[in-house]
Amino acid sequence: xxxxxxxxxxxxxxxxxxxxxxxxxxxxxxxxxxxxxxxxxxxxxxxxxxxxxxxxxxxxxxxxxxxxxxxxxxxxxxxxxxxxxxxxxxxxxxxxxxxxxxxxxxxxxxxxxxxxxxxxxxxxxxxxxxxxxxxxxxxxxxxxxxxxxxxxxxxxxxxxxxxxxxxxxxxxxxxxxxxxxxxxxxxxxxxxxxxxxxxxxxxxxxxxxxxxxxxxxxxxxxxxxxxxxx
Numbered sequence: 001x002x003x004x005x006x007x008x009x010x011x012x013x014x015x016x017x018x019x020x021x022x023x024x025x026x027x028x029x030x031x032x033x034x035x036x037x038x039x040x041x042x043x044x045x046x047x048x049x050x051x052x053x054x055x056x057x058x059x060x061x062x063x064x065x066x067x068x069x070x071x072x073x074x075x076x077x078x079x080x081x082x083x084x085x086x087x088x089x090x091x092x093x094x095x096x097x098x099x100x101x102x103x104x105x106x107x108x109x110x111x112x113x114x115x116x117x118x119x120x121x122x123x124x125x126x127x128x129x130x131x132x133x134x135x136x137x138x139x140x141x142x143x144x145x146x147x148x149x150x151x152x153x154x155x156x157x158x159x160x161x162x163x164x165x166x167x168x169x170x171x172x173x174x175x176x177x178x179x180x181x182x183x184x185x186x187x188x189x190x191x192x193x194x195x196x197x198x199x200x201x202x203x204x205x206x207x208x209x210x211x212x213x214x215x216x217x218x219x220x221x222x223x224x225x226x227x228x229x230x
Contacts, residue, residue, distance in 0.1 A: 061116065061182030063124045068176040070129065070199070074219040075100040076150035076169030077227050080208055085162040092157070092167050092205075098150050099226075102173060104142035108180075108193035115191045116180055118144050125195055129174065141174070141197040148173070149201045158205065166227040169203040170219035 078094035106122065108115040116124075119139075126132030126139030142148065148171040158165055173196070180191040206212070206220060208228035 061180050063121075063128070064179045064181075065125070065128050065176050066178070068129075068174070070172065070174045072170050072172050072202075072217050072219050073100065073102075074168060074222040074226075075102065075148055075171050076203070077223045078167045080164040080166050080227055080229070082164050083158050083162060085160065088159065090158055092152070092165070094167070096150055096152055096167065096169060100148065100171075102148040102171065102196070102198065104144050104146050104148075104197040106144050106193065106195050108191050115193070116182070121178070121180075121193065121195060122197065125174070125176065125178070125197070129199065131199055141199060148198050151201050151203055161207065163210075164208040164228065165205050166208060166223055167203070167205045168219060168223035168227075169201065170217065171198045171202075172200045173198050 076096045076098050078092065078096050081090075081092060081094045083090045106118040108121070122139040122141050122143075123132060123136065126136070126141055127134055131140040132138070150169045152167060152169070175194075175196050177194050178192070180193070181188055182191075183189045204220070206224055206228070208224065212221060212224060
């Protein structure tokens with residue numbers, strides 16, 4: 001019996017173990033096996049995982065800081081509390097309410113993933129503003145994701161005076177843009193970024209009947225405006 005060209009082709013396909021399908025243009029193409037890999041269908045091998053090398057953050061380099069703002073702001077205050085004096089004094093019982101939700105953050109935009117990590121940026125900023133020295137482990141700045149603290153800084157007790165008192169909390173915010181350059185020659189990488197953090201927290205108490213002096217902080221003046229009413 002004579003074998004036709006079609007039967008010879010079908011036998012060849014069965015011998016190799018590769019199924020075939022006919023496209024709309026009439027050409028025959030290999031059909032991938034169940035693992036979805038045409039290469040695996042031809043070689044009989046499974047997928048081989050490919051390990052991608054990721055660029056490492058650039059260490060060291062030069063920082064340039066600009067648009068830097070550093071200011072004290074009011075972030076907590078109580079309602080006024082009437083104190084009648086007395087030898088034992090009075091304890092603050094009014095609750096401190098939070099007024100702001102400042103959260104520390106570091107945002108960077110590098111060219112190929114070599115941007116410095118957050119700790120490196122904050123330490124460099126700490127050195128720049130005089131809160132840290134080169135070689136220190138920490139910057140003394142708020143860590144990304146942390147909210148600026150609201151603190152009862154007055155000690156919580158007043159004695160020897162009569163009047164309406166307000167307790168307040170303040171925080172020194174720092175916000176800045178920066179540029180980071182790192183690497184040799186033409187391979188030097190540029191990163192730009194923005195930092196929001198704080199350097200210190202504080203506060204105190206105010207007697208509403210006593211006018212503030214010209215040296216009073218902006219936070220104290222805002223506390224009087226918001227709470228010295230009865």
